[in-house]
Amino acid sequence: MSDLLERLRGRGWRMTAQRRVVAEVLDGDHVHLTADEVHARAVSRLPEISRATVYNTLGEMVSLGEVLEVSTDRRAKRYDPNAHRPHHHLVCARCGAIRDVHPAGNPLADLPADERYGFTVSDVEVTYRGICPTCAATA
Amino acid sequence: MSDLLERLRGRGWRMTAQRRVVAEVLDGDHVHLTADEVHARAVSRLPEISRATVYNTLGEMVSLGEVLEVSTDRRAKRYDPNAHRPHHHLVCARCGAIRDVHPAGNPLADLPADERYGFTVSDVEVTYRGICPTCAATA
DNA sequence: TCCTACAATGGACAATGTCTAAGTCAAGCG
DNA sequence: CGCTTGACTTAGACATTGTCCATTGTAGGA
Numbered sequence A, B: 001m002s003d004l005l006e007r008l009r010g011r012g013w014r015m016t017a018q019r020r021v022v023a024e025v026l027d028g029d030h031v032h033l034t035a036d037e038v039h040a041r042a043v044s045r046l047p048e049i050s051r052a053t054v055y056n057t058l059g060e061m062v063s064l065g066e067v068l069e070v071s072t073d074r075r076a077k078r079y080d081p082n083a084h085r086p087h088h089h090l091v092c093a094r095c096g097a098i099r100d101v102h103p104a105g106n107p108l109a110d111l112p113a114d115e116r117y118g119f120t121v122s123d124v125e126v127t128y129r130g131i132c133p134t135c136a137a138t139a
Numbered sequence C: 001t002c003c004t005a006c007a008a009t010g011g012a013c014a015a016t017g018t019c020t021a022a023g024t025c026a027a028g029c030g
Numbered sequence D: 001c002g003c004t005t006g007a008c009t010t011a012g013a014c015a016t017t018g019t020c021c022a023t024t025g026t027a028g029g030a
Helices: A003-009 A017-028 A035-045 A051-063 A133-137 B003-009 B017-028 B035-045 B051-063 B133-137
Strands: A068-070 A078-080 A088-092 A098-101 A120-131 B068-070 B078-080 B088-092 B098-101 B120-131
Touching (some): A003 A017, A017 A035, A035 A051, B003 B017, B017 B051, B035 B051
Parallel strands (some): A088 A120, B088 B120
Antiparallel strands (some): B088 B098
C-alpha cells in the first residue's frame, strides 16, 4: 500500500476511487508526471475519471504539502511525490528528463540582506540544466 | 538610442518598424514584461503590429542571446533585456513582482559529481520566493 | 438504511503560445 | 532611382494547459 495514500487517509480525506487511483499513479514510479500523464494513467485503471478531478486532486495534494509542483519548463507542471525530502532538479535541455538532486550548500544563505529588497524570502528553487547521457550519445 | 537595438543591428538584422518598437519597449524600463505586455505597449506606438510578430521577435532576440526568457510562474514567460549580466530572480509569491538578484557563491559548484548522473551540466537557474514589502504591508 | 455534505463529471471557457497562407516591404543591384 | 526577391508581417485558426460551473453521484456518519 502506498505511503502517500496512508498519509492522505490520516488527514481525514474522504477516500474515493478517483483519489485512490491518482495517489497510486503518482506514488507508483518516482518519475515526474504532468497532470495529463497522471490523467492518462488513471484512465487506464478507472476509465470514467475526468480531467477536472485529476487536476483538483493534484491541487489538493499540493495544498496538503504531500506532493510538490515542479515547473522546469513552460510546458505542463509536473508533480513530485517526494515532498518530504527537500531537493532540487536537474533537467535535460533536450529531452526534458528530470532527476532529483541534492546540492551542497544553502542558496538561501547566499542571498545577502542588501539583495533582498525588503522581501521576506522563504523559499528557493534551483534548476540545473544540461544534457543527459542518453541525449549526449545520440547527438 | 537603445543599446539593445544597436546590438541587434550589428548582427545583420533586417530592421523593420515592428522590430524597432519591440526592442525599444523591452529596453525602455527594466521590468520583466510578458509577451502580451510587450505587445500592448508596442501597439500603443505602432497600432497595427500583430501578436505573432511580437512573439516571433522576442523569440529571435532570445535565440540571439540578447534577451533572456524568465519563467517564474506557470503564467506567461517574461523577457529580461539584461542578458549580459548573469543574475537570478526574486519573486513575490503574492503579486508576482520580480527583482534581479546576485547571490554570492556558485550553485554550479555545489552539485557534486555523484549527483550529476552523467549529465553535462551547463547552466543553473535560481528563483527565490517570498513576500515583497508592499504585499507584506497589505497582508 | 437514509441523509447530507463533499466529491466527480463533462463541457464550456480562459490564457498563452504556435502555425500557416497570403500579402508587404527592406535593402541590394542595376 | 526603381526593380526584385526573399525575409518579414499579418490575421486568425489552432493547440495546449489549466480553471470554472452546474449537475449528478456517493462516502460515511446518524
